[in-house]
Amino acid sequence: MAESTGLTDFENVRLDAIRMIDCQGESHQFHFQLRLLGDRIALDGFELRGEIPAGFRFQVIGEADDDVFVLLGRLVERIRRALSVRHIDFHERQIIDSTVRGRIEWDESQAAHLPLVVVDGRQVSWNDLGRMLMSMEGWQFRLDLADPSEEL
Secondary structure, three states: OOOOOOOOOOOOOOOOOEEEEOOOOOEEEEEEEEEEEOOEEEEEEEEEEOOEEEEEEEEEEEEOOOOHHHHHHHHHHHHHHHHOOOOEEOOOOEEOOOOOOEEEEEOOOOOOOOEEEEEOOEEEEHHHHHHHHHOOOOOOOOOOOOOOOOOO
16 A cells, blocks of 8 residues: 555554553553555554454554654543543443443344443443433434544
8 A cells, every 4th residue: 555655655653552540440452553545544453352343442543654653642641531431320320420431343242233332441331321311301313424534
């Protein structure tokens, strides 16, 4: 890809995984992947469950000639901000402070085409999220959808 776009000095840097602690003292290990997307690069940070990416996932996009370590610094800061907030009390199974941020995924366990959401790095079924929302029956809501590289 680099050669076909004329980026002869592009280097696919391998980055070591890092461990970060969330606001509840839980440890999360993040792995990184750098991808060339034509004239741009994507740096992904993600947790693994076994060999499969799962849990928290983050992404920053930069220009192909950007310093990878500057992008890594931006990504680590984004991860740090996300880990500093908890949106769901999983013990009480309720939403904290009326805001939920997460990611939409496919729920393989459902025969119907239902989404699965990942909030605070944990999978939450569509039905479970619906039950948590029912404690706020009558309230208004706003649903903002954003590209994985954007911060909410």
